[in-house]
Amino acid sequence: xxxxxxxxxxxxxxxxxxxxxxxxxxxxxxxxxxxxxxxxxxxxxxxxxxxxxxxxxxxxxxxxxxxxxxxxxxxxxxxxxxxxxxxxxxxxxxxxxxxxxxxxxxxxxxxxxxxxxxxxxxxxxxxxxxxxxxxxxx
Amino acid sequence: xxxxxxxxxxxxxxxxxxxxxxxxxxxxxxxxxxxxxxxxxxxxxxxxxxxxxxxxxxxxxxxxxxxxxxxxxxxxxxxxxxxxxxxxxxxxxxxxxxxxxxxxxxxxxxxxxxxxxxxxxxxxxxxxxxxxxxxxxxxxxxxxxxxxxxxx
Numbered sequence: 001x002x003x004x005x006x007x008x009x010x011x012x013x014x015x016x017x018x019x020x021x022x023x024x025x026x027x028x029x030x031x032x033x034x035x036x037x038x039x040x041x042x043x044x045x046x047x048x049x050x051x052x053x054x055x056x057x058x059x060x061x062x063x064x065x066x067x068x069x070x071x072x073x074x075x076x077x078x079x080x081x082x083x084x085x086x087x088x089x090x091x092x093x094x095x096x097x098x099x100x101x102x103x104x105x106x107x108x109x110x111x112x113x114x115x116x117x118x119x120x121x122x123x124x125x126x127x128x129x130x131x132x133x134x135x136x137x138x
Numbered sequence: 139x140x141x142x143x144x145x146x147x148x149x150x151x152x153x154x155x156x157x158x159x160x161x162x163x164x165x166x167x168x169x170x171x172x173x174x175x176x177x178x179x180x181x182x183x184x185x186x187x188x189x190x191x192x193x194x195x196x197x198x199x200x201x202x203x204x205x206x207x208x209x210x211x212x213x214x215x216x217x218x219x220x221x222x223x224x225x226x227x228x229x230x231x232x233x234x235x236x237x238x239x240x241x242x243x244x245x246x247x248x249x250x251x252x253x254x255x256x257x258x259x260x261x262x263x264x265x266x267x268x269x270x271x272x273x274x275x276x277x278x279x280x281x282x283x284x285x286x287x288x289x290x
Contacts, residue, residue: 031176031209033183058209059176059202081190128186 020046022113026132027053028063031103033123035065038132040121046113056103063123065109066097067134073120077127085125095119164274165216171274173210174267177232178276180206181256181263184239188252196243196252203236210266221269228266235259 022042029036036055042048052065064087068076072093080086087097096111116138123130164170180203187195207229214225239255246252267275 030172033179058172059180059205061202081186082192084192084195 019112022046022048024048024050025053026050026065027055028130029055031056031058031061033126033129035121035123035130035132039135040132041135041137042113043137044113044116047110048113049108049110050098051106051108052098052101053106054101054103058103060103062100062102062125063130064098064100064107064125065121066124067095067111067119067121068093069095070118070120073122073131077122080122080124080127085123085127087124097124100125164214164270166213167274169213170210170270173206173213174270174274175276176206176209177203177263177266181236181260184236184256184259185253188239188243188249188256191247191249193243193247193252197240200236200240204233207233224269225266228262228269232259232263232266235262 020043024040024042026040027036028034040050050065052063054063056063064085066087076091076093085100087094095114096109098107098109101107113136116136119134119136121132121134180199183202184196184199187193187199210225210229214222217225236259239252239259242252242255
């Protein structure tokens with residue numbers, strides 16, 4: 001009965017802090033155009049904190065990590081191939097993405113894991129070669 | 139068997155033995171393998187950009203190619219001078235061949251002509267690969283992310 005009064009006062013915060021936090025890590029296969037580990041797993045609804053490390057040291061090429069939906073993968077890849085991997089902020093096909101990063105750098109992205117299923121991830125600058133799957137479990 | 143044929147076979151045999159000896163004595167085989175694989179990787183990216191008619195991006199691929207060539211140079215820096223000289227000569231030829239493709243992408247943005255020039259560059263690069271033992275050469279048939287990766 002008090003809930004309508006308590007939530008505006010901030011007492012609903014407890015629900016948000018109960019969200020499970022999952023830390024994921026992925027990197028490039030050194031200077032090669034591949035992710036080192038091409039599968040990741042997290043439970044649905046979890047707050048995912050993903051760190052992406054560009055493990056290259058020889059060649060100046062930028063990479064990122066971008067999550068999309070299976071039915072959008074090919075169209076998105078085609079667009080990235082044509083536009084130099086530029087990720088539009090408001091592209092509805094993109095669930096989340098890290099910024100592009102240079103060799104030796106790490107970047108992070110935080111997002112809530114979507115509904116259960118397999119979600120492809122890729123690098124927007126190498127959309128055909130750098131791919132993997134995020135398994136979102138129940 | 140005619141003496142000339144015997145001499146030719148002996149020469150080929152000696153060359154193969156010398157090549158395998160050099161290979162067996164390479165001081166940084168993993169670095170060599172990485173460098174060669176990077177050259178192949180970038181070469182494939184050249185092709186991809188040309189096929190997609192992204193001509194403006196070809197010079198950037200060339201920059202990556204020169205960096206990959208530097209990786210090979212670094213990988214053989216402690217090798218005998220004679221072998222290093224051969225590698226350097228082949229590397230220069232390969233870099234020059236890819237520079238031609240890069241230059242043409244600005245002056246002659248024609249996919250067919252660029253692909254033809256790229257094919258020539260690949261031949262020059264393969265001559266470089268042939269200086270190294272087969273187990274260190276990139277595998278052109280491997281999936282993109284795994285080209286040149288260990289087969290086990």
